[in-house]
Amino acid sequence: MSPENLTLRIDALKTLVRQHEEMLNHAHHRIDDLETQLTIPKLMTPRQLCEFLQISEGQFYAWKRAGDSPPAIYWSERTVRYDLDAVMAWAKSKEVGQA
Template identity: 45%
Template structure:
């Protein structure tokens, strides 16, 4: 792959990342996070229980929030090449 193609792909990835950050709030509810990850809220609950999912903030006994950047980093860490 030539240098120009690599640069174009890198720019496209950066643009997509910026668009994603613009579309998602910094702190997401479980419903917003589930929609973003295309999973159910029940799956997010199980992941929290098993400590296998994305990091989350346990604000109160009834309030859980997900930091957008943490979720993106967690999702990228599961990329298979």
């Protein structure tokens, strides 16, 4: 095999490996998304919300007192839930700059 043909084959293999890595990366992200959907309830209690946001309940209630918390669904005076989609929209509104 000529050096030119060998170089072409190596380049083709590198391209295939890159494509495979991209597909695997996409699959891993999709798996992560699906796992998240399985473990996070659509409607969360305040405690579940704090776990999801990775904050203390004290921090959450401080935000709530300041009027800076996700929108809540009140089924009664003591029964409150937070919709995952609304929480995500609220969190996105807090983004500053780019990573």
